[in-house]
Amino acid sequence: MTRAAKLTFEDKTIELPVIEGSEGELAVDITQLRAEMGLITLDPAFGNTGACTSAITYIDGEKGILRYRGYPIEQLAEHSSFIETAWLLIFGKLPTRAELDRFSAQLTAHAPLHESFKHHFEGFPVNAPPMAMLSAMINTLSCFHPEAQDLDEAAFFEEAARLVSKVRTIAAYSYRRSLGLPFIYPDPKLRYVANFLHMMFSMPYDQHVATREVIEALNLILLLHADHEQNCSTSTVRVVGSSRANLFASCAAGVSALWGPLHGGANVAVLEMLEAIHKGGMSAEQTLALAKDKKSGFKLMGFGHRVYKNFDPRAVILKRSADKVLGQLGVNDPLLDIARRLEELALSDSYFVERMLYPNVDFYSGILMRAMGIPTNMFTVIFAIGRMPGWIAHWKEQHETEGMRIARPRQIYTGPRETNYLPMAERK
Numbered sequence: 001m002t003r004a005a006k007l008t009f010e011d012k013t014i015e016l017p018v019i020e021g022s023e024g025e026l027a028v029d030i031t032q033l034r035a036e037m038g039l040i041t042l043d044p045a046f047g048n049t050g051a052c053t054s055a056i057t058y059i060d061g062e063k064g065i066l067r068y069r070g071y072p073i074e075q076l077a078e079h080s081s082f083i084e085t086a087w088l089l090i091f092g093k094l095p096t097r098a099e100l101d102r103f104s105a106q107l108t109a110h111a112p113l114h115e116s117f118k119h120h121f122e123g124f125p126v127n128a129p130p131m132a133m134l135s136a137m138i139n140t141l142s143c144f145h146p147e148a149q150d151l152d153e154a155a156f157f158e159e160a161a162r163l164v165s166k167v168r169t170i171a172a173y174s175y176r177r178s179l180g181l182p183f184i185y186p187d188p189k190l191r192y193v194a195n196f197l198h199m200m201f202s203m204p205y206d207q208h209v210a211t212r213e214v215i216e217a218l219n220l221i222l223l224l225h226a227d228h229e230q231n232c233s234t235s236t237v238r239v240v241g242s243s244r245a246n247l248f249a250s251c252a253a254g255v256s257a258l259w260g261p262l263h264g265g266a267n268v269a270v271l272e273m274l275e276a277i278h279k280g281g282m283s284a285e286q287t288l289a290l291a292k293d294k295k296s297g298f299k300l301m302g303f304g305h306r307v308y309k310n311f312d313p314r315a316v317i318l319k320r321s322a323d324k325v326l327g328q329l330g331v332n333d334p335l336l337d338i339a340r341r342l343e344e345l346a347l348s349d350s351y352f353v354e355r356m357l358y359p360n361v362d363f364y365s366g367i368l369m370r371a372m373g374i375p376t377n378m379f380t381v382i383f384a385i386g387r388m389p390g391w392i393a394h395w396k397e398q399h400e401t402e403g404m405r406i407a408r409p410r411q412i413y414t415g416p417r418e419t420n421y422l423p424m425a426e427r428k
């Protein structure tokens with residue numbers, strides 16, 4: 001039996017169907033609301049709006065649950081790799097050995113960039129932000145692969161592998177450009193994460209060999225960032241994709257959305273905040289007081305989440321990993337102590353407790369990446385590499401949805417009523 005919600009406005013009542021998700025979440029289907037009642041809904045920032053149905057990622061923010069395709073993030077973090085998880089997200093099931101081998105072979109084949117990309121990179125100023133280069137160069141892939149517009153199943157597989165692979169080469173080249181260093185070609189003998197670190201840190205005359213601890217930690221960071229349902233950047237990919245823009249153009253838009261400090265850019269902002277405290281600008285206590293003062297416009301970076309009103313399960317895993325990896329690498333980072341102090345203070349402060357503000361994934365990822373020798377301006381770029389499988393999975397799901405329509409929200413207009421044009425001479 002279809003469940004329904006009754007909506008009464010003035011003298012009219014209608015029934016709106018209630019849709020139930022596989023984990024029991026309920027949503028009122030308002031698609032006929034305007035046609036039947038002449039009303040629309042108003043929900044700025046979409047905090048209460050389901051924009052689609054999706055079978056990719058499940059989050060229960062109250063309980064701190066995150067699952068990709070039904071698999072708990074804790075299990076994937078312990079047993080899976082970023083590449084296996086990427087396959088899981090994009091194709092909906094864990095790969096067989098043959099599928100994973102084929103995917104890995106495609107990633108290796110697609111790692112190099114067309115040689116002309118070098119000229120594009122050389123056109124950027126040396127101090128160009130890597131996120132700007134990343135977004136521009138992902139869009140540029142459309143020029144080299146115009147076939148990305150109309151994808152059948154085989155072509156989609158090819159383009160998805162191309163993007164998952166090339167985003168890492170583009171990211172590494174962006175970093176090299178930002179330092180004025182020579183570009184390092186991918187090494188087909190290396191696996192995904194090791195190859196990225198090679199392209200980031202090798203010199204033509206001196207190959208960088210990443211340690212197992214660093215490879216494992218980066219693999220974990222990428223896996224934990226791989227999807228997070230309808231966040232700002234993923235929604236952007238879906239909105240752009242809904243106009244039938246190609247996969248590269250849609251994901252390039254996702255990179256731009258991710259860049260902001262309230263989203264992926266928060267990992268940079270966390271580090272800057274910890275560094276400022278370390279340099280003695282402000283104590284941890286003063287930082288907390290500033291974050292509580294609404295007039296300051298300052299937020300405690302790495303704290304709070306639109307969806308998680310309990311702990312962020314990714315932050316729990318990363319905190320454990322940060323403790324372990326810093327020990328293994330022999331890093332004694334004063335910023336980690338400051339982070340621990342801030343966390344302790346915030347978790348016992350009524351402002352944060354009442355608002356259910358807990359550390360999010362960005363609170364620990366920056367410290368971990370710093371310990372691995374990754375420069376701060378690359379933190380959000382690494383988030384983008386990690387999020388790519390999620391964006392691709394959502395683009396695919398959206399394109400496979402029957403009756404997909406272009407995204408086009410409405411608005412409540414609050415500007416002037418009809419006004420007659422005034423000739424220049426009559427204007428005050």
Ligand code: CMC
Binds near residue numbers: 231263300304305
């Ligand atoms: N510091 C101080 N106050 C905060 C913070 C914070 N970090 N986060 C939320 N609040 C306050 C907020 O001002 C509001 O106060 P009040 O009820 O008095 O008006 C209350 O807590 C509830 O906020 P909310 O509605 O849960 O916040 P939101 O959904 O609008 O924003 C957020 C979510 C993540 C943008 C916000 O928590 C924030 O700016 N955090 C800092 C930036 C950050 O760490 N971003 C990374 C998010 S996780 C990774 C990702 O998705 O990219």
